[in-house]
Amino acid sequence: MTAVGDNGGTSGTGGTGGTGAGGGTGAGRGTAERRGEGLAEALSRLAVTTGWIFLKDLRLAWRSPGRLSAVAMFAVLILLMFSFAVSDTSRLKTEAPGYYWLAILLSSTLYLSDTWRIEMQNRAMEGIRLLPVPPAAVFFGKSLATMLLLTGMGILLIPVMVGLYDISVRMGTALLIGVLILGAAGLSAPGILYGLLSARVRSGEVLLPLLLFPLEVPALLACTRATTLVLTGDPMDQLPAWLSLLTAFNLIFWSLCALLFGRLLEE
């Protein structure tokens, strides 16, 4: 056994974070109130810490604009290559949403590999983990930053898609951006989890798409179908069903990935 300083010091931090609700009318109620306050405080702290991690990632992205623009340029190039590869303009128009989401998915792997490369360089993420910071805060902070950056890139790609494929947005750009936000959320949470996994192994950049793409099939399908309906119109009122599928995918994967992330981050 290896022991350090276990002299029973009373200055431990083992508390639950509750400040105590004094003067409760009954012991049970007092405990429940304290528990409620403790949970509220814990959630508030998680939100604040998530915010700092989120801002840290945005600051890192801002400090190296070259990397971000390379990711965006890669997405533009994919759209351009599809326009060269598919000569039939009517087919190009019909399949534009698929090309658009493939461009976002493929370029997201570049960003995900890069963000974890930065975290692994100098073991910077280890420094954050040992402060200590709750793994859930790291996961949510990084996922939200990824989601924001992918949404931004997706917005930039809309005029490129409209110009290259000669399409119009029938149901409005705001709705398209709504689909984009849900889709970016669907790509970012599993992306951050698998990005960490692949960063820990040799040739992780190759492994990341192999792990991520099969998982993203339902999200990609829902995003493409929803985008098609927004672009061409929705006479059969199918859009809510696809958006519900996307929302369910996000709820499941954001919760599941947050639970698994701590174990992966540990070592």
Add this chain to the structure above:
Amino acid sequence: MSRRQGRRWTLIGVGLRIEPSSFTMVIGANGSGKTTLLRVLAGAWTPTRGEVRLFGRTWQEAPLERIALLSHADHHYDDLSAAENLDIHWKLMREERRAGAAGGASGSVSGSAGNGSPGGERGRLTMTAEGALARVGLWKRRDDPVRTFSAGMRKRLSFARVMMKGPELLLLDEPYSQLDPQGAAFVDGLFKELRESGVTVMVATHQVDRVAPMCDRAILMDEGRIGWEGPSAEGPSRIHPGMQE
């Protein structure tokens, strides 16, 4: 406690007890397990077998906010400035200290733009990011990206980070490496201050002659095992001359 990395056991049946406020020197040849021992105690690496208790708690529940590690990997973001690197850590630590304070823990990160003076509590060297930068002599370079720093400056920034945390257990892995004479003198001064503050310190080093007089105890690591332990004054005689830098 033992740890395996890949196929190799890097720590084999290590059993030791570190007394509060003690200074322990960890010596040994390259690859003997010094760094692994410190990293396991810091919570960075899991022990494969056995038990580690830190401040009376299991390794999984170790109070990491009371422990700081200065390692070969400096934990900095190269694209951010020195001040931004410390600022991120300071803000994240502040939230954790608030959580600890609510549970009755000691020590909070000082909110004032202090000059880096030690905190009043036992084992606390609590200071702001600005104070820590001034203390390690990087104030003038605070806005420069860390990627422009020399190895010695990066080391100083690492010292600023661990000092800001104000740990009760400080684990230092080769604290003198890459430092100029001025930086090395700074580390000597820091040791004295830590001693007065009652911080528990473990130092893995090849600078045995320099560190031995400042420590109470020495541990000689030999191929993952504790080869010898005793008074630090005897440390230099136990180590092969070729091992020293």
